[in-house]
Structures are given as C-alpha cells and as structure tokens.
Amino acid sequence: MSHAEDNSILVYPSPDEIPLFVKDLLQNGEEVVAVVKTDLVGGDYGEEQVVLTNRRIMVVNEKLSNSLPLSKVVAASIRGYINTCVLTVDTEEGSNSLAVFTRGRLEAFDKFVTIINNMVVGKIPYELLKNQLLSKMKEGQKQRSVRAAILRLLGLLKPIAPLLVASVVVAVAIRLVGLVQPYLMKILVDDVLTAGRADLLIYVIVGLLAINLVNTLLNTLNAFFGTKLNVAIVNTLRSRVYRKLHELSLTHYDRFGSGGLWSRVVDDVNRVQWFLTSAFIPLFINASMVAFVGVTLATLNLWLTLIALMPIPVSVAGNLIYRKAASRYYHRLWRKWSRIVSVISDTINAAILVKSFGKEEDFTKKFEGYQTDYERAQMDVFKFEQQIWPAVGLAFTASSLLIWWFGGHDVLKGSMSLGSLMAFTSYMWQFYSPVFGLIENVRNLQLLAVAAGRIFEILDLEPDVQEAPDAIDVELDGGIECENVWFTYDGIHYALKGVTLRIRRGERIGLVGPSGSGKTTLAKLFLHLYDPQVGSIKYDDTDAKRIKLNSLKDQVAIVLQNPVLLDATIADNIALGKGDVAPEEIIAAAKAAKAHDFVMKLPEAYDSEVGMQGSRLSGGERARVALAAALLKNPKVLILDEPTAALDALTEDEVTEELEKMTKGRTTIIIAHRLSTLRFTDRIVVMENGKVVEEGTHEDLLQRDGLYKKLWEAQLRGLTRMTTIEANEQVSREEYVTQVQ
Amino acid sequence: MLHKFSELKILEPSRVRVSEARLDEIDVEIDGELIRGVRPRRPFPFSYPEIVILYKDKEELGILRDYRNLDTRSRELLEKVLKVVYFMPKIRRVLNIRSVEGKYEWKVITDKGELTFFTWGRCVRVLRDGRLLVRDIYSRAYIVDEPEKLDNRSRLYLSMMI
The missing domain is CATH 2.30.29.30 (Pleckstrin-homology domain (PH domain)/Phosphotyrosine-binding domain (PTB))
Structure with a gap:
C-alpha cells in the first residue's frame, strides 16, 4: 500500500x-x-x-x-x-x-x-x-478526493453541460412516464371494468395511447442525446489530453513510457466516458425513481410497502459477498485463460524454436493441462454463483408471495381494490431495480474518480522545458557554449556530470566515447529537448532557455541514431523540417543524403509510403531519409547521432564524403562509434561516464595514451581481424577450387 | 540553399526533343545529341506528376521540371510512354464490394472498362489532394480521381473501406 x-x-x-x-x-x-x-x-x-x-x-x-x-x-x-x-x-x-x-x-x-x-x-x-x-x-500540492475529481471532471465538461442536462432530463422523464401506465391500468380495472363506467373507457384507451406515443418520442430523444453525449465526452477529454501530449517534455515520455501515455489517451478517456454515462447519469435517474415509486407505493399501501422492502437487505448482502469473492474467482479464470493464450502465442511466434528443439509434444501436453485448469476454474465460478443467487431469488419470491397473501386478503375484505393491488405489484418491481442501480452507481462513481484522476495526472504535468516568457527569436551564428552542465533523467543517475565544451562557429566536432558516456544526452540538450539541472547551454552568448523553442528547432537539426519516421510518404518525411517545400528541394536534399537513388528505384518514388515508423524501409534507408530531412532545414547547427551506423561500408564511405562537403562551414556535432566517420572533423571530444575526458585532433589524441587511443586501436584490431578472416576465406575457397579441379 | 539547384541538372524543355517511343523507352535528343533507350521516371507520380527524370541505364540525364512544356510531338510521345509506365485504371463507379473469405471483392467500372479485383482490409490510401488510391492483393493500384463526385452508392461503398 x-x-x-x-x-x-x-x-x-x-x-x-x-x-x-x-x-x-x-x-x-x-x-x-x-x-x-x-x-x-x-x-x-x-x-x-x-x-x-x-x-x-x-x-x-x-x-x-x-x-x-x-x-x-x-x-x-x-x-x-x-x-x-x-x-x-x-x-x-x-x-x-x-x-x-x-x-x-x-x-x-x-x-x-x-x-x-x-x-x-x-x-x-x-x-x-x-x-x-x-x-x-x-x-x-493538489487534493485528490472522489468529490474533487468528479467536480473537476464536470468543470472540464462544461462546454457540453447543456447536452448532459438534456440527457438526464429525458432519461428521468422516460422513467416517470413509465409510472403512469400502471396507474391507468388501475383505473381501467377499478373504475371502468369493475364499476362499469363505460364512458371512461375511451379516456383510458386514449391515455394509454398517448403515453406510448410520448414514450416512443422520449426514447428516440434519449438515444439521440446518449449517442451525441458519448461522442462529445470522449472528444472533449481526448483533445484536452492530446493537446497536453505536445506540451509535455521528453522526460515525461521517458517516465510514463509510450504505453503508459497511450493508455491515458485511449483507455482512460473511454473509461471516463463509460462511467459517466453508466454511473453519473443513472445516479440521477435511479435516485428520482426511488423517490417517486417509493412515495407511490406508500400511498397505495404502507403495510405492503414494508413487506416489499424486506428482500432488499438480503439482496444487498448477497451482492456484497458476490462482489468480494467474484473478483477472486474471475481473476483466477482470467489467469488460466492468459496462460493458454501465452502458449498459443509462443507456438506461433517462436515456431522455429519449438520445432528446432523438438518440443511439440511438451507444448501440446502443457496446453492440454492448461485447458483442463481453465475448465475447472470455469466450473468453480459456476458453483460459487449457485451459492448466492438462488438464496437472493428466494427472498424476492417470499416477499412477493407475502404481498399476494396479505394483499389478496385485503382485496377480498374490500379494504383494497383489485386495481390497486395490481398497480402495487407492478410498481414494486419498478422500485427494486433503481435501488440496486443506486448501489452500483456509487461504486462506479469511485471508479470514475480513479479514471478521471489518471487523466488529471497527465493534465497537471508541468513541462520541464518551458519557454521563458521573455524568450526571443534568435538568428543563430553557430557558436555553442556548454558550461558545467549536469543532467539526470531520473534524478539518481547523472548522464552528464559537469560538461564544459566550447564549440566555435562552423567547427566540426566529433563526439566519441563508450556507450552510456553521455554523448546522445548532450546532443539532445543542444536541441533543448531537455533542460540541464545545473549549468547552462548558450548559443552565441544567448542562453538556450532565452531562445524561443521553435526558433531554436528551426536552426538546429538532429538526426537520431534510430531515426523515427512518420507514417507518411518519403516526400512528407523529408519536407517535415520545413514548411513550404518545392519538389526540387526535396530531391536535392535526398541527393545530398544519398537517398535519391534508392528512392527512385521504388515504383512510387518520393510518393511511396514508408509505413508505420518507416517499417517499409531498411535501417540504412531510414537513416538517409532522416538525414535528408535534417539537411533540408539548412540548419546552422547539425547534430548527427551515429549517422552511418545503419549503413554498409560502401554507402558509409559515400555518405561520409557527402557529409564532409555539406558540413563545411556549418557547426556540426557528429557522434560516432566508427571513428573513421570522423576523419574530416576539426576536433574530437572524448566522453566517458558523463564527463569530457579528452579533446583534440585525431593525431593529438593518438599521441596521448588515453581512451581515444584505446578505442582507435580496438577498432583497428577489429578491421585487421576482418581482413584476415576474409583473406583466409579467400585462400580456402581457392584450395577448394583446386581440389575440385 | 545548401544544395545548389544547378547540381540538379534541370533540363530546359527547349533543349529536349523526343523522337521515338517504345513501351517504356523513348529516344531523345538533348542539345541535338540523340540518346536511344531513355527511360522516363516520375519522382512524385502522385503529388507532382509533371516532373519527369530521364534515365539512360543507371545514369540520370536530367530533370524535366514540367514535361508539358515540351513541343507537342515530344509531349505526345512522352505521354504515350508514361501511360504505359504509370498505367493505372481510374475508378468511375463502384458496383459492389463484398467480403469473400477474408478478402474484399470489388466490382468497379473504370476508364478501361469493367473490372473485378480483390483487396485486403486496409487497401485505400487517401492522397494529399483527396484522390484515393486502391491497392489490390497483387499490389496493383487503381485511382479514384474525384471521390466526392461519384454516385451515392459508390461513395457509400468506398467510405466502408477508408
């Protein structure tokens, strides 16, 4: 807890x-x-x-x-x-x-x-x-009581208040109209049929017809308001949450995870809508029904009303017991079912594993065992339910038999009319359902508050990266100054520990270091995706916090290691960074990023859709499309996070050559594991464990006996080994050919 | 601009004359030099169909910013080839779409006559200009030029699939 x-x-x-x-x-x-x-x-x-x-x-x-x-x-x-x-x-x-x-x-x-x-x-x-x-x-400091959450939710729904009120009014009206019918039946039996007042017959018939007509009309209205209300609630809330998503900082995305945010926007909003229409509105309906029908019953016969109330405590108790135990039974049933699903999913998704290890028999046995468990759990649910509902049913039967017994006597004695008794039993059943409804409504209100609370949690988040009120548009020159920057994603682990780095305008910097040394984090801070907790990042003497976010993002471009593409066409993805783009510019940028040739091989060329997250392209192709998008912005500062990681050696060489051309005179930060990509950089910065440990040109760094030298030698060894393996393979192939001949 | 447009080898229409057309190839004179077996390709077949890039084998000869500015005969010859390369029936009416064993059977009337084809569930793509691109299970594309101008029945069927 x-x-x-x-x-x-x-x-x-x-x-x-x-x-x-x-x-x-x-x-x-x-x-x-x-x-x-x-x-x-x-x-x-x-x-x-x-x-x-x-x-x-x-x-x-x-x-x-x-x-x-x-x-x-x-x-x-x-x-x-x-x-x-x-x-x-x-x-x-x-x-x-x-x-x-x-x-x-x-x-x-x-x-x-x-x-x-x-x-x-x-x-x-x-x-x-x-x-x-x-x-x-x-x-x-925010309060989170059920009442507060629901009041706040209603506040959010203010724009659709008239619709909400109309729905409640119509729904209550339907129930009230429903109450008139038994009363008319009472008149029909007592005054018309028994007392023989033929002149009243026509009024009763017309009255019944009118009630049915009104009822039909109200039901249509109710369905109309209901549908409209459901859509309106979901749309109002979802667009609020959706808009908030864009305001959030990346730290929030890290904290909630994409799945967590997804469930707030989709599931919780649906849940709120469901509880609102199934708990909040029925609350009014049920409360008004209990009041109206209760008074009517008491007026008809107070003694019988008390008998009618008898089964309610039994039923409430039965319900409470059921609810408490049912969750256990149903949870077990669900667990058993999910085991079955997981075996099926393993069998299908890991077919190769199952087959290659010859585990078919084991899986089948396991599966059948789970099936039996499931069957048993299902039967347990049945047995459990049989222990409760028949008893509750009996209480109701007993009370209605008692009513017929005492009511019957009253009618025979003449102290109650037959019509009144018939009306009474008819009203009695109309009384039970709203009483139980109310109990359910109160429970659902709590669930509504929980779901609403989860939505408010998102709505209440304050973006970490906030634009200063006096933020300005700045024409960047390309100089970056990073002063004692400390940054942590989680408050515990510091990804950057006092990084100080000065980058001159037009300088090309290579950023190297082992995985987790803070290179990518630093790059993201340069784009002001996060704010450093300590220290500052300045662009040509202006603190990044004082520059309008959009102004910065127009002039600084980043290509991420595993670039994310939108589910749109290649042209759309390349043009993303810029508003109005001429088709020639798209082609030019793609050519610079070495994407043009592969794009033109696709039947639909630049109009090809890339699929969800670019799934229809290979890793290297995605990287080149992302690079083209960055280049199209013509940024003052270009940050490339492993731009060539997904490329084969030949393309890497071509792209590196092209990079050298287009980064000339442009401030460029290239993060690379393959040190060969950095051959044209002016300076190499080596990071380790969140700190800058070495700086200098390739030659300088090799002279020092530091981390860079180690990294370089490791890569050289890898290359040599590869060349040796290739050479050996060549030899053995030749041997093979000789032998065959 | 970072990338000079001059690097894009833009072909002025006056420099280009098409002399022959064979299925997907044309013979073309650029600045008076005859090049045979040239393949025209559209970089943006849907969004900017007027742009054409000419290829000789793998080499890019240049970009025609708007091929419609070529002289009439050249234009006609080029269009003949483009019609083959970008063959795509236009759906004029949808007679019926019904689900058959997990697929959808479309009966349509196109500018090339009446057709029946099968698609999967997600098969309609809305192009930026509002046109619809329908793709069948063999990845063949059919286009609906002005969906809003189709008859009611056709629109009802289409709205089912979007």
Whole structure:
C-alpha cells in the first residue's frame, strides 16, 4: 500500500511543520531546506528524519544520530537494492551511508538528493535555489478526493453541460412516464371494468395511447442525446489530453513510457466516458425513481410497502459477498485463460524454436493441462454463483408471495381494490431495480474518480522545458557554449556530470566515447529537448532557455541514431523540417543524403509510403531519409547521432564524403562509434561516464595514451581481424577450387 | 540553399526533343545529341506528376521540371510512354464490394472498362489532394480521381473501406 505522504518532501517548512526535536538542534542562522522521512531504521521498519539545512545534513531519530557539514560534501547519491535504497553522501574522506529507506520513498529522496547536489555540486546561488524550491512546492500540492475529481471532471465538461442536462432530463422523464401506465391500468380495472363506467373507457384507451406515443418520442430523444453525449465526452477529454501530449517534455515520455501515455489517451478517456454515462447519469435517474415509486407505493399501501422492502437487505448482502469473492474467482479464470493464450502465442511466434528443439509434444501436453485448469476454474465460478443467487431469488419470491397473501386478503375484505393491488405489484418491481442501480452507481462513481484522476495526472504535468516568457527569436551564428552542465533523467543517475565544451562557429566536432558516456544526452540538450539541472547551454552568448523553442528547432537539426519516421510518404518525411517545400528541394536534399537513388528505384518514388515508423524501409534507408530531412532545414547547427551506423561500408564511405562537403562551414556535432566517420572533423571530444575526458585532433589524441587511443586501436584490431578472416576465406575457397579441379 | 539547384541538372524543355517511343523507352535528343533507350521516371507520380527524370541505364540525364512544356510531338510521345509506365485504371463507379473469405471483392467500372479485383482490409490510401488510391492483393493500384463526385452508392461503398 502506498500512501500519499509516503513520498512527501517538506521543502522550507514553516516553523510549526518542523518537529520539535529537530528545531532544538538548529543553530543560530541555520535554516531547514528540506526534510524527508525514512520508513526503515537499519534493517527494520521505523522512521528517521533526514534534514537538509543550509549548513549540514542531519539524520534525526528523536535525537541527532548523524550530522555532516555541507562544506565537506562532494556529492549525494542513492544506491538502489531490491527493495531498499541507501542515501549516500560522498566527502573527500570517502563515502557515508546516511539513511536507508524502501523504494516507496524513492521519489522523495530523489528530490532530496537533487537539492543537495544543486547546492554542493551545482553551486547554485542559495537564494535562487530557495526561490525555485518555494515556487515549485506550491504547484505540487493538489487534493485528490472522489468529490474533487468528479467536480473537476464536470468543470472540464462544461462546454457540453447543456447536452448532459438534456440527457438526464429525458432519461428521468422516460422513467416517470413509465409510472403512469400502471396507474391507468388501475383505473381501467377499478373504475371502468369493475364499476362499469363505460364512458371512461375511451379516456383510458386514449391515455394509454398517448403515453406510448410520448414514450416512443422520449426514447428516440434519449438515444439521440446518449449517442451525441458519448461522442462529445470522449472528444472533449481526448483533445484536452492530446493537446497536453505536445506540451509535455521528453522526460515525461521517458517516465510514463509510450504505453503508459497511450493508455491515458485511449483507455482512460473511454473509461471516463463509460462511467459517466453508466454511473453519473443513472445516479440521477435511479435516485428520482426511488423517490417517486417509493412515495407511490406508500400511498397505495404502507403495510405492503414494508413487506416489499424486506428482500432488499438480503439482496444487498448477497451482492456484497458476490462482489468480494467474484473478483477472486474471475481473476483466477482470467489467469488460466492468459496462460493458454501465452502458449498459443509462443507456438506461433517462436515456431522455429519449438520445432528446432523438438518440443511439440511438451507444448501440446502443457496446453492440454492448461485447458483442463481453465475448465475447472470455469466450473468453480459456476458453483460459487449457485451459492448466492438462488438464496437472493428466494427472498424476492417470499416477499412477493407475502404481498399476494396479505394483499389478496385485503382485496377480498374490500379494504383494497383489485386495481390497486395490481398497480402495487407492478410498481414494486419498478422500485427494486433503481435501488440496486443506486448501489452500483456509487461504486462506479469511485471508479470514475480513479479514471478521471489518471487523466488529471497527465493534465497537471508541468513541462520541464518551458519557454521563458521573455524568450526571443534568435538568428543563430553557430557558436555553442556548454558550461558545467549536469543532467539526470531520473534524478539518481547523472548522464552528464559537469560538461564544459566550447564549440566555435562552423567547427566540426566529433563526439566519441563508450556507450552510456553521455554523448546522445548532450546532443539532445543542444536541441533543448531537455533542460540541464545545473549549468547552462548558450548559443552565441544567448542562453538556450532565452531562445524561443521553435526558433531554436528551426536552426538546429538532429538526426537520431534510430531515426523515427512518420507514417507518411518519403516526400512528407523529408519536407517535415520545413514548411513550404518545392519538389526540387526535396530531391536535392535526398541527393545530398544519398537517398535519391534508392528512392527512385521504388515504383512510387518520393510518393511511396514508408509505413508505420518507416517499417517499409531498411535501417540504412531510414537513416538517409532522416538525414535528408535534417539537411533540408539548412540548419546552422547539425547534430548527427551515429549517422552511418545503419549503413554498409560502401554507402558509409559515400555518405561520409557527402557529409564532409555539406558540413563545411556549418557547426556540426557528429557522434560516432566508427571513428573513421570522423576523419574530416576539426576536433574530437572524448566522453566517458558523463564527463569530457579528452579533446583534440585525431593525431593529438593518438599521441596521448588515453581512451581515444584505446578505442582507435580496438577498432583497428577489429578491421585487421576482418581482413584476415576474409583473406583466409579467400585462400580456402581457392584450395577448394583446386581440389575440385 | 545548401544544395545548389544547378547540381540538379534541370533540363530546359527547349533543349529536349523526343523522337521515338517504345513501351517504356523513348529516344531523345538533348542539345541535338540523340540518346536511344531513355527511360522516363516520375519522382512524385502522385503529388507532382509533371516532373519527369530521364534515365539512360543507371545514369540520370536530367530533370524535366514540367514535361508539358515540351513541343507537342515530344509531349505526345512522352505521354504515350508514361501511360504505359504509370498505367493505372481510374475508378468511375463502384458496383459492389463484398467480403469473400477474408478478402474484399470489388466490382468497379473504370476508364478501361469493367473490372473485378480483390483487396485486403486496409487497401485505400487517401492522397494529399483527396484522390484515393486502391491497392489490390497483387499490389496493383487503381485511382479514384474525384471521390466526392461519384454516385451515392459508390461513395457509400468506398467510405466502408477508408
């Protein structure tokens, strides 16, 4: 179970929020910056306060158990284990493990660590840090009760309020009209047939006809409003969420994953729509029905009404028991079913594996076993249901028999008319269903609040990369300055640790280093897809944060390692980076990216569709289309992340040659594993573990006995080995030919 | 512009004369020099059908920005070849579309006569200008030029497939 306060972090708490025993420890002028609570003490559950002040980090367990002055702290981090995490602080003397907590508190400690690092590593001016934290803290506090969620949802749906009201009114009206019919039947039996008032017959018949006509009309209206409302709810909510998707930063996409976001936009919106129409509107209908029918019944016969109420508690109890246990039974049924599905899917998707290992018999046995399990589970569901519903049914039968017994006596005695008894039994059944409906509605309202809450979670996200209000359009010149940049995706692992890099206008930089050394992250920061947590990136002396995002993206182009293409034509994909594009420009860009020849071999050439995510093209072809798109923008700064990774050696050579031509005089950052791609760069920057470790020309770097030399030698060895293998193959082929001859 | 257009070898219509057309090849004179067996290709067969690139074997001879500006005879000869290379019946009426064993059987009337063909479920592509491209199970394409001008019945059938 996770509670809301699990991950709370107190930032600049007011005096009454600070525990007394912490307050006592504070020295003169010492200010509490943040407080987090652990849920473990050593290896047992317990609670400790970890307090960050402007001077030190304290661990307090009723009394001070550890204290470390910030002046000694080099950096803070979190070590993660299976369930637990340890807050660790590095000092010059070594590392100190300060506190342990379960992963349930990770989010809070994450923030805590980032704050410490901002102070000691980023050396952010204290006042700035304080202002930032105080302003962020205010945003974070949001209430999440069922009522609040539903009220907020209704607020969102304000534009379709008239439709919502109309739907409720029509639906209630249908039920009310339905109530008149039994009453007319009562008149028919008592006043017309029994009392022999032939003159009234025509009125009753016309009345019945009118009610049916009105009913038909209302039902049509109801269906019309219902359909319209469903579509309107979904469209209103989905376009809100969809618009929000574009505002989100890439960090949010990383956090929720594409599947998570997908389910919010598609599934949760559908769920809200379903609960709204199946819980919220029926709530009004059922409540008004219970009131109207209840009063009518009581007026007809109070004693019988009490008998009619009898089975309700039995039924409610039956329902509650059923719901509690049914979820277990049905979950089991579903688990059994999903095992069957997974065997089928393995058999089909991994057919080669099954066949090559001769596992057909095993699979069949497994499959049949699962089938039997499923059958058993299905029977269990049946048995379970048989234990509940017959009992509930019996309660209803008993109550209706009692009504006929006592009511029958009343009619025979003459204290109640036959028509009234018939009307009573007819109303009685109209009373039960809204009562049960209400119980269901209340439950669904809670589910509605959950689904709505998941949507609000997305709507409430604040983009990390926000354009400053005074952001300006800037004509870039091509110089980039990267000053002590620290960046982390998750708050724990720093992908960049104080990177400082100056790139001159028109300079061509090669960025090399082992996987995970931070090259791609740095490239993404250059495009301002993320903001560094510490440090700054400047374009010709203007901080990236002060440049309008669109202005930057018009002038900086990036080609990603595994380029993503849109499900559109090749021409559309190339023209993506620019508005109005002449067909000649598309061809020119494609030629520069060495894409033209393969495109022209396709029957539909540039009008060919690339399929979902470019699936109809090969990796190399996708890379070349993406490169063409980047070139078409004619960017001031070009960032290429492994531009030749997916290409064969021959094409790589051609593309490299072409790259050399078109990057002349243009600031270019090329990330490459194959160092041969970098032969034309002016300078090579070597990164390792989030830091710049070497810089210089190819020759300079080879002279030093550093990482670059190692990488270069490793690649040379690989090449030599390949050449040797090829040579050997050649020899053995020749031998073979000689032997045959 | 990063890539100079001059590198694109644009062919001015006045420099080009088509003298012969055979199925998918033409003989063409460029600046008076006769080149036989030239293959015209459209880089944008749907979005800019007027642009044609001429190929001799694998070599690109140049780009005709708008082949319709060629002299009448050249234009007629080139169009004769383009008609073969970009053969594509135009659907004028949809008589029936019915589902047969997981496929769809289309009965249509085209500018080339009445046709029956089969498609998979996802077979209609809406081109940017609103035209529809229908692809059958052999990947043959049929085009619907002005879908909104078709008769009601045809439009109803088509809307089922989009």
